[in-house]
Amino acid sequence: MTINMALIGAGGMGKRHANGYLELKKYFSDLNIVAVCDIHESVAESVADYIYNTEGKRPDVITDIEKIYSLKNLDAVDIATSTPMHHVIAIDAMQNGLHVITEKPIAITIKAANKMKNISVITKKVLSVAENYRRDPINRLTKALIDSNKIGDIYFTLDLNLSSSNKSVMHSTVWRSKKYQAGGNVLDAGVHNADMLLYLLGNVETIFAQVSIFEKERILRKMEDVAPVLSHMYSHRKENNKEGDKIVQDAVDSAFGVLRFNSGAIGQISFSDTSHGQNLGISTITGSEGTLYRSSSRSGKSPKIVFSNGKEISGDKLFELVPNFSLDDDTSKIWDGVDKLSNYSHDFHLVDAKILAFQYLDFYRSIINNKKPEVGFDEGIEALGLAYGLIESGLKGKLIKLEDVISGKEDIYQREINEKYLV
Numbered sequence: 575m576t577i578n579m580a581l582i583g584a585g586g587m588g589k590r591h592a593n594g595y596l597e598l599k600k601y602f603s604d605l606n607i608v609a610v611c612d613i614h615e616s617v618a619e620s621v622a623d624y625i626y627n628t629e630g631k632r633p634d635v636i637t638d639i640e641k642i643y644s645l646k647n648l649d650a651v652d653i654a655t656s657t658p659m660h661h662v663i664a665i666d667a668m669q670n671g672l673h674v675i676t677e678k679p680i681a682i683t684i685k686a687a688n689k690m691k692n693i694s695v696i697t698k699k700v701l702s703v704a705e706n707y708r709r710d711p712i713n714r715l716t717k718a719l720i721d722s723n724k725i726g727d728i729y730f731t732l733d734l735n736l737s738s739s740n741k742s743v744m745h746s747t748v749w750r751s752k753k754y755q756a757g758g759n760v761l762d763a764g765v766h767n768a769d770m771l772l773y774l775l776g777n778v779e780t781i782f783a784q785v786s787i788f789e790k791e792r793i794l795r796k797m798e799d800v801a802p803v804l805s806h807m808y809s810h811r812k813e814n815n816k817e818g819d820k821i822v823q824d825a826v827d828s829a830f831g832v833l834r835f836n837s838g839a840i841g842q843i844s845f846s847d848t849s850h851g852q853n854l855g856i857s858t859i860t861g862s863e864g865t866l867y868r869s870s871s872r873s874g875k876s877p878k879i880v881f882s883n884g885k886e887i888s889g890d891k892l893f894e895l896v897p898n899f900s901l902d903d904d905t906s907k908i909w910d911g912v913d914k915l916s917n918y919s920h921d922f923h924l925v926d927a928k929i930l931a932f933q934y935l936d937f938y939r940s941i942i943n944n945k946k947p948e949v950g951f952d953e954g955i956e957a958l959g960l961a962y963g964l965i966e967s968g969l970k971g972k973l974i975k976l977e978d979v980i981s982g983k984e985d986i987y988q989r990e991i992n993e994k995y996l997v
């Protein structure tokens with residue numbers, strides 16, 4: 575059965591979605607992007623052309639989102655707009671009978687995300703979140719290693735993400751400086767880390783954090799200088815400000831948090847892009863038998879385990895610890911038939927595309943087989959709750975429960991955002 579989809583939001587991530595779609599088409603033909611929509615016509619045209627150049631079929635170009643609903647035979651929308659529009663578009667689409675896959679974070683606030691969940695339940699339309707990190711085949715192996723108990727009972731995790739942006743606007747996208755647009759690395763990047771911790775270690779009970787905005791003025795620099803690997807995916811997008819402009823940053827740029835998981839494990843999680851002169855990226859999980867060093871998602875590097883006796887295992891030797899581990903059939907198909915991987919050396923954009931292709935396939939199967947997507951509203955809300963929980967705890971100056979962030983009880987930071995968007 576064919577599913578026809580409109581891609582809404584054709585900026586940097588929208589183009590990466592197009593790339594993922596074209597990768598999917600090498601293995602699977604029953605999902606089609608039939609329209610590309612962006613408020614900027616040239617941006618939508620550019621991504622439609624990009625698809626046409628490979629597929630030979632040009633999706634319709636649409637600038638007024640309402641016109642999406644009069645397209646014939648449309649089944650779904652794929653939302654890659656900036657975050658404030660995720661819930662608006664998703665709710666409208668589901669109420670118009672369409673299934674939804676949306677970029678992370680699921681929504682601008684927890685309240686908005688809970689509304690999306692309610693509409694998905696009422697309309698029975700699939701609501702899937704394009705959270706990509708966990709779908710990296712290396713992270714599947716990491717999960718199998720933890721689940722196999724080879725590092726024993728989990729004691730603690732460290733997830734430290736300290737880097738220097740050189741006072742630049744994150745990814746050269748002004749919305750990423752803004753509190754009211756779900757900007758700031760703690761939220762925009764942190765939601766990935768949150769999802770990974772929840773995926774690997776289970777539910778979080780409590781959060782305590784200190785947060786700050788250390789650099790309230792940023793400079794809009796060229797994407798080539800700020801994020802060179804991604805820059806060609808962003809060259810077609812429109813930005814109202816110009817290079818060199820000073821931009822007010824009112825989104826939190828630094829958070830240092832401590833977590834307690836339901837399992838009893840504890841964790842330290844930190845984010846800052848103001849760590850000048852010191853890049854510190856540490857992702858480890860320590861248990862009663864040793865420490866697992868996680869590799870950076872999409873880097874292709876192997877995880878490593880160092881046992882309490884000092885013995886180190888990495889690469890394909892890790893398979894001996896989890897002899898029954900293999901990738902699911904769809905991942906295997908998209909990764910050229912391999913049934914497991916401990917490392918790879920593909921170009922970043924190919925890896926990115928393969929992971930996006932998998933997400934589309936998971937979305938497709940959820941629609942066709944009437945099953946929950948791997949990352950649905952609950953997983954999306956938990957990850958958003960954990961990322962926002964750091965900020966909420968920091969502003970409150972107290973330890974808070976993740977469940978109270980998810981229920982909307984803890985909302986000092988989000989309250990004004992909800993008011994602004996009338997959520």
Ligand SMILES: NC(=O)c1ccc[n+]([C@@H]2O[C@H](COP(=O)([O-])OP(=O)(O)OC[C@H]3O[C@@H](n4cnc5c(N)ncnc54)[C@H](O)[C@@H]3O)[C@@H](O)[C@H]2O)c1
Pocket residue numbers: 582583584585586587588611612613614617639654655656657659677678679704705706747762808811812
């Ligand atoms: N999963 C990942 O690894 C990853 C990476 C980057 C971005 N993202 C997410 O993807 C989303 C987009 O990020 P980006 O970097 O592409 O931003 P971007 O600013 O490059 O692109 C957003 C696009 O949405 C369009 N848009 C905004 N409102 C719209 C509307 N009402 N109708 C149609 N188009 C509209 C804008 O014109 C713009 O072209 C964000 O939610 C972000 O968090 C995810």
